[in-house]
Amino acid sequence: MEQIAIDIPRLLFLAFAGIAVVAAFNLILQRNPIYSALSLIVTLCVMAALFLLLNAPFIAVIQIVVYAGAIMVLFVFVIMLLNIREEESKIDRQKYLKWLAAPMFLALLAQVFAVIRYVDTTPPSIPSANAPGGNPAESLGTVESIANAMFTTYVLPFEATSVLILMAIVGSMLLAKRDSKQDIERIETALDAEQAEQEQAHLAAEKSNKEVAA
């Protein structure tokens, strides 16, 4: 086996990978969802650093803005909105699954590593036709090269993505909307109860007045 040279990118990779794995384990082992959300944010930021290490600045920025920004804010917002008490697990019906998790983790890991061993990791000698002219390794991952491919070769998937986002907006508004009919019924029953209470109080007051008069 060849000697593995340790240089600065490798050290950085090892540091980031360690943080990412620890934060991911923290994500699945926490009982409080807000701590899980915070460790997922750590993982996402570390992944953005890894993307920078891979010479993909556009993807790194998108990762921070969209993932760690928009999506995780949505998650934290929902956790705060629902105001969950800490893990109301009264009955854990599938307790045995937890003991199945560790062997399953190891088995799945072995399986994925077995696949990775067959990947040909030698870079191809011919630069891809997709890369815009010049040195493909240098310009790869800049906003210019990504926009070039996105608005020429892949313009149809890009448009489909925008339609998908529009549908997601409409769908989430429809799903999270309160059922107005139910609301009206709830308000009516509450009003009825209040009225009945008031009448009862009125009757009681009249009764006591009569007693006083008698």
Next chain:
Amino acid sequence: MVPLSWYLALSAVLFTIGVVGVVIQRNIIVLFMCIELMLNAVNLTLVSFSRYLGDVTGQLFVFIVMAVAAAEAAVGLAIIISLFRNRETLNVDEADLLKL
């Protein structure tokens, strides 16, 4: 230069942690976060292959995966809010009837 296999190994580990999280967690919000973790692990694979093959297509895939993840998070969290409103629970074991 970091070898490609290191990135693939990290991606595999993160993906596996996400799968295990889906199995051992019962809180539906944390399940969603585990799915996001798995999507991110695959994104890492796509970007590293894009880098090592000198092809920008992988990064475009990542862009589209992020858009799909945003849409999925919006719709999924709306479903979670609706579920909580009707059932007063976030435990997936108690919401197994496929209806509200």
